[in-house]
Every structure is written in structure tokens, then in C-alpha cells.
Amino acid sequence: MISSRAALDKFMRSSTVRATTSRFNNVVVRTKSTPVQGVQVEHGRGVWKTYGDLSNYKQGKYQIKTFNKISPIGLARFPEEDYDVRSGEAANAHAILLRSHKLQEEDVPKTVRAIARCGAGTNNIPVARMTELGIPVFNTPGANANAVKELVLCGMLLGSRKIVDGVNHMKELGAQGLARERVEKDKATFGGQEIMGKTLAIIGLGHIGSMTARDAQALGMTVKGYDPGLTVQSALTLPKDLELVDSITAAVAGADYISINIPYIKGEGGTHGIIGKEVISHFSPNAVLLNFARGELVDSAAMKEFLDGGDGRYVSDFPDDLLWDHQNAIILPHLGASTEEAEDAAASMAADTIRTYLETGEIKNSVNFPDTSLDERPDTNVRFTVVNKNVPGALAKITEAFASEGLNILQQINHSRGEIAYNVLDIDTTKHEGVLEFKNVQEKITMVDGVISTRVIYGQPGQGYAKNIDGEYFI
Numbered sequence: 001m002i003s004s005r006a007a008l009d010k011f012m013r014s015s016t017v018r019a020t021t022s023r024f025n026n027v028v029v030r031t032k033s034t035p036v037q038g039v040q041v042e043h044g045r046g047v048w049k050t051y052g053d054l055s056n057y058k059q060g061k062y063q064i065k066t067f068n069k070i071s072p073i074g075l076a077r078f079p080e081e082d083y084d085v086r087s088g089e090a091a092n093a094h095a096i097l098l099r100s101h102k103l104q105e106e107d108v109p110k111t112v113r114a115i116a117r118c119g120a121g122t123n124n125i126p127v128a129r130m131t132e133l134g135i136p137v138f139n140t141p142g143a144n145a146n147a148v149k150e151l152v153l154c155g156m157l158l159g160s161r162k163i164v165d166g167v168n169h170m171k172e173l174g175a176q177g178l179a180r181e182r183v184e185k186d187k188a189t190f191g192g193q194e195i196m197g198k199t200l201a202i203i204g205l206g207h208i209g210s211m212t213a214r215d216a217q218a219l220g221m222t223v224k225g226y227d228p229g230l231t232v233q234s235a236l237t238l239p240k241d242l243e244l245v246d247s248i249t250a251a252v253a254g255a256d257y258i259s260i261n262i263p264y265i266k267g268e269g270g271t272h273g274i275i276g277k278e279v280i281s282h283f284s285p286n287a288v289l290l291n292f293a294r295g296e297l298v299d300s301a302a303m304k305e306f307l308d309g310g311d312g313r314y315v316s317d318f319p320d321d322l323l324w325d326h327q328n329a330i331i332l333p334h335l336g337a338s339t340e341e342a343e344d345a346a347a348s349m350a351a352d353t354i355r356t357y358l359e360t361g362e363i364k365n366s367v368n369f370p371d372t373s374l375d376e377r378p379d380t381n382v383r384f385t386v387v388n389k390n391v392p393g394a395l396a397k398i399t400e401a402f403a404s405e406g407l408n409i410l411q412q413i414n415h416s417r418g419e420i421a422y423n424v425l426d427i428d429t430t431k432h433e434g435v436l437e438f439k440n441v442q443e444k445i446t447m448v449d450g451v452i453s454t455r456v457i458y459g460q461p462g463q464g465y466a467k468n469i470d471g472e473y474f475i
């Protein structure tokens, strides 16, 4: 088992023979002249064993670990010949796919290169920690937005008419055999209002908020909205009559319905309890708050005070320890994205995103890594990707490492986002016969100060990943 740099050095010294197969413990290195297709370097075997059980590790396939019920239509995007998809356990997983499972660091084996959330909100994933570990986290923007928008519209109707109370009443009457006798008399208790002509305030005009704005306007509502980070893409889809305001309080003031559609972000400058006492003090006494975003965005105690004191309503898609049985609250079991269509779309997008990242190194829809579009890699090239801390000097040392091994960089891309930098380097392989040179350079790069991990993409599943863990080189 190669678990330290010294051992690796020894391994490298013992493996300098070209065009042979050499074995060191469980690590097999096969070298071949040309073409590079067919080159096999089994990075990982034996070494990642340090971190888990290898019994379910299949050579030559990407291992995908799933949490939650993920749509089979989405999972079918992983071709069986190259991917092994398992739920719950996959000790040597290359990638994780999940929905709302609260991901712990312990759920993430050291072998994991990427995580995809089949959905929008990534607050169930320790994104900051994953960034430190050099792991991109992806989501599926817009894939489940229509499903949520439809439930927001439903929530608006549930909040405007006493539908839930009426349904419960009919069950009680039915159980007593009194439904026919009492229905016309009792219905007076369950009267409501229409939404046409009323004002809807939308906080957050992203995928869900902008769709809701369009449909609410089509239902005859006046719509106003607040979103300091409005994208051009969303702005173009907003109804032209929508009034954009410059604060949450300006949005909620005078609104009959308020829909919050923003991400939940913990900590300083975040959105925890953003609908609190101050904002609620600007609500109309009979306002209906629709929360299909996250429970933690609303201060339950302040909301209880509001509901106790007037004829307002709260319709939420999330558990609430204080309001779950309040007579003016309707609490749903997080059903926003639970439609066949949304589940299929989100899982498919997540699977495609993971495949693209694993197979080409390209990054799209990451919440912590920079978008990186790449040209196709010709078969004669080997592609290195490097994840490093965004610190001065790292890039020069990385390119130096290639030069010192006599490797010619054909194309190089360096993108950064916050504290992380992502490099993609396509290397000319025409003058190189042995893959050991790539392993050597990979070790050099990995040990550069600030480098977290590197991958070599040959077109072979699951090979060529190296990581610097606590100053040690692991393959």
C-alpha cells in the first residue's frame, strides 16, 4: 500500500521500466507505446483502501454513490459499461448524487471528485468544506422550477380559500354520515377570496420567482418583485408590467400574497430568518406568506405573533416546530420538487453534469467552482486538471513541473472563483511513450504548495486521481 511520499518514491524508482507491466503491492502500472488510448494507469487501487472497503470497487468503472430517491431516468444517463451506480455505500466513489440528504463530511470518501445536488438548494451540503477539499459541488438550475411554481400557485389558492379546512370538515361529516345534510349550511364557514386583482410580492426573481411572476400576472394579479442579484436571463423573462422595488419591505408593503424564493444561506450576510419581526411589521394584516424556499428563512416566533394577531396565513413546504398546527398555517411535507417531471429533469441534468466533469474536466453549474468550458480533447493528448488554492505563484510552479518532465503544454486554462483555482492543461503525448512520466509530474504538481488535487483524463474511467492530504501525496 502506498500511503506516504517515501513509499511512493520507492514505487516510482521501482517502476521505471517501459512497455511492461509492473506491480507494487496492489498498484498495477501498464505502459504502452502509442496511441495513448488504451493506456491504463490504475491510480487508486490499493491506496484508497486506506479509506474503505475495496470489495465493491470495480476496475475501470466510475463509481457513483447516491443518497435519496433519485429518478431512474436520470440515473440511466450513466452508461452501464462505464458507470457503477449504488445507493448509500460506495467506499471508493468518484462522485455523489443526492437530493435533500444532509451530507456530512464522513459521507464523502477521499476518492470523491464531485458532488451533484439534483435540485436547486445546496444548503444541505457543507459547500465551504468541500471547497477546502477541492471538490466541486454542482446543482441543477431551473430543472425543478416549474414544479415548485405550480405548488406556489396552489399554495396561493390554499391561502385564499379555506380548502384544507373544508376537506377536513367533509371527512368529519362523512364519518358521521352527515355530509349531505350539513354541507350547504356549513359551507358558509369556509368562504374565501379570489386571487384575481390582488397583489403578489415576489422576493427572489430567479428560476422559480420569475416563472411565478409570469403565471400570476396571467391570472390577473398585480406583481411586484425584489431581487438585488437579478440576472439578465431572469430579467428577460419577467412580465413587462412587474414593478421592481429596491427592498424587501417595499415589496411586502401592501401585498396580499408574498412568495419567498431565495436560497437559504447561513451566517453573516446570509438569509437566516430574513422574514423576521421587522419585515413582518410591514405585512398587511391579512397577508398570505408562501414559503416554498426553506423553513429557516422565516422567523417562526415572529410569524406566530403575526398569525395570532390578525387574519394572515402562512403556507410553507417545510416542517415548523411552532406553527405546524396553527389554525392559520398550512404546512406541506417538502413537496415542491416532488413531481415525476422535476425529478427526471433534475436527476438527468445532475447526471450529465457529473459525466461531463468526470470525462472531460468541464465545469458547468457549480456553486463553488468557476465555470470552465473546454474544447474537445484529441485522443493524442492527455488532459491534466489541477485544483489549487487561489494563491500567487502556484500556477508558475505547476507549469514548471511539466517543463521539468519535458512535457509540452498544448493548451492551458486557468479559472478562479474566490479561494479556489481550477487549471486544465492538455499535454502533447506524441513524443512520450510511457505514462510513468505523467505519474511523476502528477506527484510533483500535487506537492506544490497550495495544490489540493490533480486528475489525469485519458478517457479511461476512474484513473489518475492524486490528492494532497495533510501534506502527503495519495494516488
Ligand SMILES: NC(=O)C1=CN([C@@H]2O[C@H](COP(=O)(O)OP(=O)(O)OC[C@H]3O[C@@H](n4cnc5c(N)ncnc54)[C@H](O)[C@@H]3O)[C@@H](O)[C@H]2O)C=CC1
Residues within 6 Å of the ligand: 119, 120, 121, 122, 141, 142, 144, 145, 148, 203, 204, 205, 206, 207, 208, 209, 226, 227, 228, 229, 230, 231, 234, 261, 262, 263, 264, 271, 292, 293, 294, 317, 334, 335, 336, 337, 338
Ligand atoms: N420546495 C422545494 O422543493 C424547492 C425549493 N427550492 C428553494 O427555492 C430557492 C430558489 O430556487 P430557484 O428559483 O430555482 O433559484 P435561483 O438561483 O434561480 O433564484 C434565486 C434568486 O434569489 C435571489 N436572491 C438571493 N438572495 C436574495 C435576497 N436576500 N433577496 C432577494 N433575492 C435574493 C437571487 O439573486 C436569485 O435570482 C432554492 O434556493 C431552494 O432553497 C428550490 C427548488 C425546490
Ligand SMILES: O=C(O)C(=O)COP(=O)(O)O
Residues within 6 Å of the ligand: 099, 100, 101, 118, 119, 120, 121, 122, 144, 334, 336, 337, 338
Ligand atoms: O431543489 C431544491 O432546492 C429542493 O428543495 C428540492 O428538494 P428535493 O429534491 O425534493 O429533496
